[in-house]
Amino acid sequence: MKITSMFSNHTVFSFEIFPPKKTSPIETVYDTLEALQDLKPDFISVTFGAGGSGNGENTLAIARRLKERYGVTPMAHLPCIHYTKDQIDRILEQFRENGIENILALRGDRVEGMQPAEDFIHASELIAYIRDKGGFDIAAACYPECHPEAPNLDTDIRYLKEKVDAGANHLITQLFFDNDTFYDFRYRTARAGINVPIEAGIMPVTNRKQIERMVTMCGASLPRKFTKMVQRFEDSPEALRDAGIAYAIDQIVDLITDGVDGIHLYTMNNPYVARKISEAVSGILKAVPVC
Template sequence: MLIKDLFKQKRMVFSFEIFPPKLTSPIETVYKTIEELAVLNPDYISVTYGAGGSVNNNRTCELSSLVKNKYGIEALAHLTCINSSEDKINKIVENLNKNNIKNILALRGDVNGEENGSDRYNYAFELIKHLRDKGNLCLGAACYPEGHVQSDNLDNDILYLKNKVDAGADFLVSQLFFDNNLYYNFLDKAASKNINIPIQAGIMPVTNKKQIERIASLSGAYLPQKFIKIMDKYEHNKEALRDAGIAYAVEQIVDLVSSGVSGIHLYTMNNPYVAKKITNSIESLINHINEEAI
């Protein structure tokens, strides 16, 4: 099923994100993670596409195929385009098609200084335009509730986001955020620019202070004082910080679901325990919302 059709069938779409292991680690290390997440019955599971070139892309395809073809859960394969040739993109899409993967999250990707002699794609909307011409694909795109770190401000960033929508994106998945009010402000601004496709809220539970500080630094995410107090209070107690992080994420999700957002995308960090705890806490809420829509 195309993910855009999930949004038509459900008022609330709930999904997970996983990532392939480092190239120095065997891919089998993620198999058990997928098996444990599949039991939670998410609407789909996305598989990231990080640095590492064709080898990493093969891993993205392999894990996406496992999600889709072994466990029967829709897979969303990430695809980055920066420094990629049209031929390379076409071969990747062909490989995904062979594995029955029709849902792609089209991303620019990080500029890492490597060059392959191609300037075919410099922005995500260019990749979306190219993929839109390839037939029966469902295309997701990223959005940034606080603005992309390379954008001058949120208003300009939303104009760039409109380019992705106009190019043919079917739905949006947001970067992580820790202050729901900032997300609601973003939704209002997006709506004012006639961005009316489904937007999923990206939520990342805190399990490690240094990790989340690094991610926040890279993404530019604002850390509310309430959130900082939790990290400072429990940073030296791994289990306490994990449980407090789960509780904070659940609180965010309850508010978001009650406010009528289109979906929740949980950045699992390949941690089935955290995903299970959060899913169990909000399952009845999501079921209630979706039953209302029947």
């Protein structure tokens, strides 16, 4: 099933998972898949190892398992900066042969010590390339607080418009902790003529190290309410976990109430956290009137 069609009749609720590290067998993620599929998400996205990491095959295997064993619609991430057109062609053919029809097309992170392949410099180029191949539903990433490499948000939104014009059918945001940031971003994108569904990416933060890593990677700002929570419970791992879950639930309820197109939950392969949040918001999602 193509994911774009899901947005027409309800608030989409989806998960992100990642393959195990190269040093771990793929079977280590199967218990997570078992638990997550039981929560009945609309789809599950599977991240893709950066160029040369060797995890691309695991992405395909996990996506295929989601589709064939669990009946869950998969979306495969596909970064391009370290791949040639021939390599992308082979990956797309593997996706096609295995019935994977939803792709999150990304530039991807630069890998230290590896030179970019230079066939695709920007995600918009990959999106247009996949679109011309036909048969795939294409999503793109967006940054409510501006991509770390963009000079400002207005410029970043212009680049985002290029992704949509190139063929992206829906968008998934990077994580954020202040919903007003998302609402401002949604207004700006609409003003720029971007009219595709936008899923809000929510990450339940369950430990301080995770917070520091995410802020360093994506530049997300931390509102006072959030930092007070962390400071209050940082010496109690279980309390911080529960507080982080509660904070994410509060974000999601507010977003659904405000008519968000969808929620994309960054699970960090933690089925306990995903279950707690899913159970808390399931009734609200079902109560949202169909437009």
